[in-house]
Amino acid sequence: MGKLRGNLLPPALAIVFSALLCGLALVLSGANPLKAFGAMVNQVGEGSTAVDIINSTGIYYIAALAVAIGFQMNLFNIGVEGQYRIAAVVAAIFGGSVALPPGIHSLAIIIVAAVAGAAWAAIPAILKVTRGVNEVISTIMMNGIALGVAAYLIRRDVFGELRGNNIRTPEIAESGWVPGIPLGDNGTLFGLVFLAIALGVGYWVMMNRTRFGFELRASGESATAAAAGGVNAKKMILVSMLLSGAIAGLVSMPEILGRDHTYNLNFPGGIGFSGIAIALLGRNHPAGIAFGALLWAFLDKSGLALDNVGVPREIVTIMQGTIVLSVVVAYEVVRRFELASEQRRVGRELASAGGAA
Known part of the structure; x- marks a missing residue:
């Protein structure tokens, strides 16, 4: 019960605090927070919003899983953004x-x-294990390089083609599409949403039912202790980064194979950075990450309704940012509360044992 409370209470506190802070910001700007939040909730029932939220949840979930694997090893893979972009254009x-x-x-x-994403992640991984280069620095640099490489590859004199005013890769034939589930006027559910579910199940099994998952968590908690137990820390860094990059490479697949069938200049960005926030919110647990991804997708898609009630959509960005900041604080508050509670329990037991003696 205490473990469940420690996992669920911090994100719940973070979301409540974020909602209160955004509500305060709306009041100060002269807007009605209840009207704004009500419009966001009502937007879910409009048109294809609900299906769009589910589709986005799957994409965010894959990105967050890629980040979470690195977190389990105490690796901060900020390069998911570049890894999924390179994978998208190459695929x-x-x-x-x-x-x-x-x-x-x-x-x-x-x-x-998946191979392209892993290959892009291999560069900072090799730099980490051979030269000790901090993965935060190297992956940030790789993100910038990925943007340039992707732009170069879709040039008309390389692999791209001009369609209207947009440059894109050649369209994938229908044999390469992954059909979705049409829901009439409510939109079409991406077929590869089920890939996200499968990845979540696989992630849970790997972390909780395999030797590799145990060694990964052990290395993340204490590299020295893991090494004493015969775990090769450098090998774990390399493998976890490659696995993280491979999953990151799948982030773009639901959209490319389910809707766009090409990579173009309007390809969405920022998903990798959202994955970092969602992994933090979900505390690297597959169920927690699913909740975080759903919340993130809800804020993104339902925020479209704010324009209709005269509220700037930037309030959604403020809410997402405050969730990330407050979840870190909330985890620390709950951790200290649990520690104090445990110390009091031990004190009572010692006192009872002394009295009985």
């Missing part, structure tokens, strides 16, 4: 350049995306 180029049977085509594209 889109591959998918639009080959002709394969249905099923095999889409599977090949997914594998290429």
Whole structure:
């Protein structure tokens, strides 16, 4: 019960604090916070908003899982942003350049995306284990390089083509698409949302039911103790970064294979950074991450309704930012509360034992 409380109470406190802070900001700006929050909730029932939230939840969930694997090893993989972008453009180029049977085509594209993401993550991983380069610095630099490489690859004189006013990769043939679930006027659910679910289950099994997961958590908690137990710390860093990059490479697959079928200049950015916040909010637990991803997607999509009630949509960004900051504080507050509670319990037991003697 105490462990469950320690996992659920901090994010709940963070969300409440964030809502109160945003409500205060709305009051100071002259807006009605109840009206604003009510509009966001009502927006879920409008058009395809609910389906859009589920689709975005799947994408955010994959990004957060990629980050969480690094966190388990005490690695701060900020490079998810660059890894999924490189994977997206490489997989889109591959998918639009080959002709394969249905099923095999889409599977090949997914594998290429995972390999590309892992390959991009391998660079900071190798720098970490061979030269001791901090992964935060190297992955930030790799994000910038990824933007340039992606822009170069879709140039018309390289792999890109001009369609209207937009430059994009060749369109993937229908044999490479992953069909979604049409829900009429409510939109279409991405077929690869189920990939996110499968990854979440696989992540839980790996971390809780395999030797690799145990060694990963042990190395993250104490590299010295893990090494004394025969765990190769450098190998764990390399493998965890490669695995994190491979999952990051899959972030773009639901949209590319389920809707866009190409990579273009309007490809969405910032998903990797959102994944960091969601992994923190979910405390690296697959269920917690799912909750965080759903919350993030809800704020993103329901925020469209704020314009209709005269409230700036930037309030959503403020809420997301305060959630990230307050969740760190909330975890520390709850940790100290649990520690004090445990100390009082031990004190009572010692007192009872002394009295009985």
